[in-house]
Structures are given as C-alpha cells and as structure tokens.
Amino acid sequence: EIVLTQSPDTLSSSPGERASLFCRASHIVDSNYLAWYQHKPGQAPRLLIHGASSRATGIPDRFSGSGSGTDFTLTISRLEPEDFAVYYCQQYGTSPRTFGQGTKVE
Amino acid sequence: QVQLQESGPGLVKPSETLSLTCTVSGVSINSHSYYWGWIRHSPAKGLEWIGSIYYSGTSRVTISVDASKNQFSLSLSSVTAADTAVYYCAGVAGHGDHDYWGQGTLVTVSS
Numbered sequence: 001e002i003v004l005t006q007s008p009d010t011l012s013s014s015p016g017e018r019a020s021l022f023c024r025a026s027h028i029v030d031s032n033y034l035a036w037y038q039h040k041p042g043q044a045p046r047l048l049i050h051g052a053s054s055r056a057t058g059i060p061d062r063f064s065g066s067g068s069g070t071d072f073t074l075t076i077s078r079l080e081p082e083d084f085a086v087y088y089c090q091q092y093g094t095s096p097r098t099f100g101q102g103t104k105v106e
Numbered sequence: 107q108v109q110l111q112e113s114g115p116g117l118v119k120p121s122e123t124l125s126l127t128c129t130v131s132g133v134s135i136n137s138h139s140y141y142w143g144w145i146r147h148s149p150a151k152g153l154e155w156i157g158s159i160y161y162s163g164t165s166r167v168t169i170s171v172d173a174s175k176n177q178f179s180l181s182l183s184s185v186t187a188a189d190t191a192v193y194y195c196a197g198v199a200g201h202g203d204h205d206y207w208g209q210g211t212l213v214t215v216s217s
Contacts, residue, residue, distance in 0.1 A: 033202060035202055039147070044194060044196075044207035045153060045194075045207065047205050051201065051203070056204060088152065088153050092141070092202050095158075095160070095161040096155055096157070096163050099152065099154060
C-alpha cells in the first residue's frame, strides 16, 4: 500500500495569501496518478487536480498542482474566503487507492 | 446527469455487519468507464478508501454488484466504534479527470 504523508497538518493563512500544500508518497505514484481534493463539512469532497497537474473542470486557475514521482504540491495562488477547508491528496495509480491524512487551511 | 445515492441503516451495533447500497443513475455501472467504490470520512482519520467493485481491500470488506438494479453494495463485518463515519459511494473516471459522489450517509456504531 502506498502511504501518502501531507504537510503541514494545519496551515494558518489569510485571504489573499499564497498557500502551498505538500504530499509525499512512500513509493512512486504510477503514471503520476495523483489527485487533490477539497473537503468542507457536510459536503462531498470536490476534485481539484488530477494527474498531478491538470485542473478538473470548473476549478479556478488559482489552484495549481505540480510534482512527479513521490513529491507533489498543491498551490493556491491567492486564498479566497471559500478556500478555507481541508485538502487531501489521493493516489489512484496503484490498488488500494489511498488518501493522505489531510491539510487544514484555516 | 449522473447521480449516486447511498442507502442503509444509520445505526449498527458493535460486532455486527454494516451494509450500505449505492444506487447509480445516468450511467451503467457495467460501462467500465468508472471506478466504482466506497470512501468514508471520520474526524479522526479523514478520508479513507474502503474498496471498489474491482478491489475489496481488507478481509472485513465485501463489495458486490447488482447490475440489474444498477447498484453496488458494501458489507463491512465485525464493526467497532472506529467504523463510525460518513460513508460515500463514488465513481471515478478512468484517468481520474472527473468523478461523481453520493451525498454521504452517517453510520454510527453503538449499542
């Protein structure tokens, strides 16, 4: 099983700031099949990034993903009030699929 | 449009089996265009992939398909309080570029 470790656990930021979230995999993620999700209370998770760097349909361009192999980054260029949430990375290149433990942006 | 809906008991006793069903509309679960599975969320553990119709994972998990009803189901045996969570069913496109989720259903394990 591929273990994903996210850092930091909590990111304290303000609207307008840049946020960088990190995800490290215990083994190479096959085909860079790494996704980022945003999760808010009472809602289903929302797909932001797939394939490490491709934005999902309808996702604002302030969200960007980068990285390959075992190290990946989600960057939010300028935080909007609605971006304060928990973010998870997830690998889908190898079964079982796994999530990181999450980063809370507050 | 594609929609998923979870159904099942909201309360399960410890040591018993948790059973949930996901009803899919708008696409056939036989199309193989989507990776159908179950995910749960708890405050303690965050999001966890439980398994899919292709890969059940642990020995406590059984995932079955009823193609005639366009449904897939989750059975999780020998539950404990640690299995208390919001359970989601989801379908993820082959290359991960889009996905569909149910609204989620809270299952509490308690006597």
